[in-house]
Amino acid sequence: MSSTDQAPKSFFSCHDLKAYYGESYVVQGLSFDIPEGDIVALLGRNGAGKTSTLRTIARAKQPALATGDIWLNGQAIHSMKPFEAARAGIQLVCEDRRIIPGVTVEENIILAQIAEPLGWSIEKIFGHFPKLQERRKQEASTLSGGEQQMLALARALARDVKLLLLDEPYEGLAPVIVQEIERMLLEIKKMGITTIIVEQNAVAALKLADHAIIMDSGVIVFTGTAQEVLENQALREEYLAI
Numbered sequence: 001m002s003s004t005d006q007a008p009k010s011f012f013s014c015h016d017l018k019a020y021y022g023e024s025y026v027v028q029g030l031s032f033d034i035p036e037g038d039i040v041a042l043l044g045r046n047g048a049g050k051t052s053t054l055r056t057i058a059r060a061k062q063p064a065l066a067t068g069d070i071w072l073n074g075q076a077i078h079s080m081k082p083f084e085a086a087r088a089g090i091q092l093v094c095e096d097r098r099i100i101p102g103v104t105v106e107e108n109i110i111l112a113q114i115a116e117p118l119g120w121s122i123e124k125i126f127g128h129f130p131k132l133q134e135r136r137k138q139e140a141s142t143l144s145g146g147e148q149q150m151l152a153l154a155r156a157l158a159r160d161v162k163l164l165l166l167d168e169p170y171e172g173l174a175p176v177i178v179q180e181i182e183r184m185l186l187e188i189k190k191m192g193i194t195t196i197i198v199e200q201n202a203v204a205a206l207k208l209a210d211h212a213i214i215m216d217s218g219v220i221v222f223t224g225t226a227q228e229v230l231e232n233q234a235l236r237e238e239y240l241a242i
């Protein structure tokens, strides 16, 4: 499966990733690198293959990885199972946020720490997310959308996350809540955690990001700085409709 056994120098790197659902290749040969601690905005139209790319990197069963290498901090993620990729530090925060219903906020965090390696302690998490602390005994599924997104981030931090994969973190949230999540993501960046953010709200994602990757029909059509995309009207109109 791997085209090279040598770990690349970059903190995160993927090379010639191809992944498919059934007969349909939705990720068609992606290659990119990310320096440690940077944020990448992965953008593109509906159906471009962004979620599929995140799922491929997290080694989800679907889409199936056909070929390509994925390296994180010298570890060969492409030869791992999903739980091994999680143990290696890859945390995917899905669009549905994957809160565990029927248990409290605090229990949701404790359950994220059921397996090694552990990340932040519960007290450290509450120090950074005062809103979650206030609601630690509340049933998690009764949280607002923004609070659920915070809890999803908290659950990722409770593991020893090295690469955070965020799928539509701002979806359905009011602008003021988006700003709160943005502040949290910048704090996470300050802690040296590397992030890939997929977001329909491209402007918000670009404001946060160092780099931008634009996908179309399963391939990368642009790689550059976030600023370059913000300044390139033709590119934004063609691929992002903004």
Ligand SMILES: Nc1ncnc2c1ncn2[C@@H]1O[C@H](COP(=O)(O)OP(=O)(O)OP(=O)(O)O)[C@@H](O)[C@H]1O
Pocket (backbone or CB within 6 Å): 021, 024, 026, 044, 045, 046, 047, 048, 049, 050, 051, 052, 053, 062
């Ligand atoms: N489970 C699945 N089985 C089959 N095809 C799928 C599956 N999930 C997604 N696809 C297809 O893969 C392609 C890429 O979808 P993906 O969700 O990765 O795109 P996206 O860029 O994240 O789009 P969006 O912004 O709409 O979420 C689409 O054509 C989609 O219909």
